[in-house]
Amino acid sequence: MVNESYDLIVIGGGINGAGIARDAAGRGLSVLLVEADDLASHTSSASTKLIHGGLRYLEQYEFKLVAKALSEREVLLKAAPHIIWPMRFILPHQKHLRPAWMIRTGLFLYDHLGGRQTLAGSHGVTFADHPAGMPLKSEFQKGFAYSDAWVQDARLVVLNCMDAASRGARIMTRTRAETAVRNADGWQVTLKTMDGETSEVRARGLANAAGPWAVRFLDEVASQKHPYSLRLIKGSHIVVNQLFDHDHAYIFQQPDGRIVFAIPYERDFTLIGTTDVEHEGAPGKVTIEEDEVRYLCESANRYFERSINPDDVVWSYSGVRPLLDDREDNASEITRDYRIQLDTAGGAPLLNVFGGKLTTYRRLAEDAVDKLAPELGNRQKAWTGNDHPLPGGENPNPDDLVASLRASHAFIPPSLATRWVFNYGTRAMTIVGDARSLTDLGEHFGADLYAAEVDYLREHEWARTADDILWRRSKLGLRLDDSEKRRLGDHLAQSFATPMEMSASLR
Template identity: 55%
Template sequence: MMNAFDLLVIGGGINGAGIARDAVGRGLSTCLVERGDLAGGTSSNSSKLVHGGLRYLEHYEFRLVREALAEREVLLRIAPHIVWPMRFVLPHRAEMRPRWLIRAGLFLYDHLARRVSLPGAESVDFRKHPFGAPLSPAIANGFAYSDCWVEDSRLVVLNAKDAARRGASIRTRTSFVDAAREAEGWTVRLRAENGTEETLRCKALVNAAGPWVMAAQDQTHAARAGNVRLIRGSHIVLPALYEGEQAYILQNDDRRVVFVIPYQGRFSLVGTTDVPHEGDAATAHCTPEEAEYLCAAVSRQFRRPVTPDQVVWSYSGVRPLYDDGTDDPSAITRDYVLKLDEAGAPLLSIYGGKITTYRRLAEEAVEKIGHALGREAPAWTAGATLPGGEFGGRDLAGYEAEIATRYPWLPAPLRARLVRAYGSEVPALLGEAASMADLGQDHGAGLTQREVDWLQREEWARTAEDILWRRSRLGLHMTPAQREAFGKAI
C-alpha cells in the first residue's frame, strides 16, 4: 500500500526542518525529504549568527529587523545550549557612517523589540577599553551592542529530531524526483541513494529546497510563482586574532560589513562576502578574490595584518534571496516570501529567509498550509524547547556544573563541548559510562566512538563529513592524518 501524508516537505535545511517540526506538532502527518545530509547546503555555511541585522535598517527593513530581534529571545529560551549571547564591537570610521547615524541605528536596534536577556548598546573608548587591543591605534572609539551566536547545522538537526520524535518521517539521502498534481493531492516520486524509487501520496507540498527551489518547482510541473537570486557568502577561518569572547563588525570601504567572530576556541571566523553565484549552489567555494577581500577588510582595521596564506579553512553558502529586482546584491531583501499555489492541491514555495527567523517563517508557512487544507491549529513552537535545551531551571553554567559532579572523570574541555552540543541529552549520550575508556576509541580532538554511534543512531549522520564538518566541526581540530583515518573507519 502506498504511503500517504498530509504534508511533504522538500529540503532538509533550516526552513524545511522548522516547517516539518511545526506541522507535525499541529497534527499534520509529515514527511521531509533531503537528497543529501541535513543542513548540507546553506544552513551549515552561514555566519552562525542569530541577529536582527543592524545594517538592514539602512534599507528600511524595519519589520524584518523587529521580527528577528524578537526571535533572538525565543531562540535563547528554546535552545540555550546552542544559542548564546555575544557582544559585538563596532569600530567607528569617520569616513564611513557618521556617529549620530550609528547611534540612532543602535537606539532603534535596542528598542524595536523587547529585550529581556541582552544588554543594550554603549559607546566605547578604545584607548581605555580592552576591546580596543586588537584594533589599529588610528581607531579611537566606537560602539558595542548585543546579538547572538548559533550552531547553525545543529539547529537544523535539533528541529528534525524534534519533528521525528513527534511522528514525522525524516528521510535523508532521498531525492525528490517529480510530482503529479490532482485536485485532492499529489503523487510524488522519490529516489533513495541506492537508486530505489518509491511513490507516495500527500495532500500538500512545501518546496523548501533553498538554492534549488527553482529546480524543485520545475519538478512539480507547476507554474513558477517567483524567482531567486543566488548570492554567495564566503567565510574564512584564521588562527585566533585576539583574546576575548567579543566579536567585531567592521565597516568596509564598499559600505558592506565584515564580521570577525571568535570560533571554536582557537580560531577567528571572518565573513561574509556578497557575490552573485552562477551555476549549481553545490559548487560554491571561497575564491582567492573573496579570501583577499576578507583579509583586506581585517587588515585595514586590526593592528596585525592577515593574509590569505594564513587561512586554515574556508566555506561558502549560497543564499537563495527572493528576486525583488534590486541590482546591488547587498541591497536585495533578506526577508522571506511565501507563495501559495492552490491551482489544485496546495503547493507552498519558500523564497529567501535567514536562520534567525526560520521559526517565524515555519509558523507562517504551516498556517497557510493548514488554512488551505482546512486543518488549522494553534502555533506552539515559541514555547517548546528543542532537544537538549531543558536544564530544569538552571542556566548553561549551572547545568555544566551538574554534569561535572555527575561525571567527574570527563576532561573539562570535552565536558564543555558536549554540554554545548547536546545539552540535557549528555546523560543519554554517555549512558552507563564510568570512565573515558568506556567511551571507546578516541578518533582525535576528543571525538569518541560513543559520540560517533550517537550521531549515527540519533542524528542521521552517515559520513565522516557529516560528523566532522556539520555535527561537530571537529575536523578543524584534527590533524590531516586523524581525518583520513576517521574517514576510513566510519
C-alpha cells in the first residue's frame, strides 16, 4: 500500500542530495530525502574540508570551473560563517617544479576570476620574516600566500538538511530505496529501514543524487537504461599531532605533479592529504592503503623540518569521488565539474547528478532544481544564492557570539563555548537551554562532550550512533578513549526505541 506522496524524492544524503532537497523545499515543493546510512557518511565527510576554487585546476585550463567555485566561495562564507571561515595558504616555491612567473600568473587569475570580495589577495612571502617559515626546511626561503576557506564538511550537509526540514522536507536516514518503479505520472518507491520495516511512497519526480552509487541505483533499483559510467577515485587523508603552531595552511607541490595540503586541524592536530587512486571495490568499503600513508608522510617530509612516519598517524580517513568517466588516464586530471541530466522520455521526470565538488554543491542544486521544478509545475525562482543563512549562521561574526555566550553563561569554559559556536552558531543557545552550571548539561562522556549536546544532535540532527557524533557532527573521536566511546554508544542505544527520522526544525 502506498503511504505518502511527494512532489520529489531525492535519493542520497550527501552534499548534493541535501542541497537539492533544501533548494526544492524552499521553492514550495514537497520533498522526501532518503539516505541508506547516516547523512554525509561517505564522500561528503571524506573531503579535504576546503571551500576553494582549486588552484591546480588552472593548469588544466578549467577556468570556468575555477571561476564558478570561487564565486560560490563568497556565497558560502556568508551563508555559514560558523562552519566556514577564511584560511591563508602558504605555497613554498621550488623553481624546478614550477617557475615563479607561472605561480604568480596563476595566483593573479585566482584572485580575480571569482569576484573576490572579502578575502585577502595573494602576495609573495619571505620565510625568514614569516611565522610559516619556521617549520619548513631551511632550503625553502620564499613562497606565496593566498586565501581560500575551511569548512566542516559533514556539518554542511546536516545544516542543508536541517534547513530543508524547516521548510517542510522529510529527511529519512538509515532507509534504503529497494525498488523504484517509473510510470507515466510518477514514481513508486519501496523503502526499507535498517530495522527491516518496509513502506511505499510516491512522487511525481525523482532526483538520483546517490554519489558513488548513482549508476548502481539506475541499474539495480530503478532499472533504467543509460549511457553513464563512473570512475571512483579514492582520496585518503592522515591526521598527526600538530606539526606547526600557527593558523596558516600549506600547499605542497610534489615531484609527480600532484599537490598535498597540510592544514591546522582541531587545534592540536595537522591534517595531510589527499591522494588520488583508482578504486575498484565497493564504494562503501574504502580504507587507506599503506602506500598512501607512506606517500603522504613523504610529501610532508619534503618540506617540514620535523619528519613523520606511519607510526605518527593518529587517525586516517578515505572516501571515493564519483567522477564521470572522461577517458583521462591520470586520476588527478579527471574533471571535477558536475553533470546534470534530466530524463523525461521514459515517463515521470528523472534527474541524475554526477560528479561535482563540495564547493559548488549549492550551484549544482540550483541548476538541478531549475531543470526539474518546471516539470513538476513549479515556476518559483532560485533563492539560495541570496541572503538565506544556513541554520546557526544568522550571526555573521562567530567571535562576537562566543563572547556573548560566555557573558551570559560564565560557567561554560572558553574552549567549549568556542567549539559550540564554531559547530552550531546561534543554535548553541538551544544546547545550553536553561543550564546554570556544567552539571546541568547532564552526563559528561569525555573531553567536553555533555549529554545536552548529545541530546541536541539526537533530536535535531539525525544522530543515532557514537560515530555519527564523534566523526561527523564533530571530531571528538580524536579526544575520547575507547571506554568513553562505548559509554556514549550505550547511551544512544538506550535513547532510540523508534523511528530513524526526526524533526530538525527548531521553529
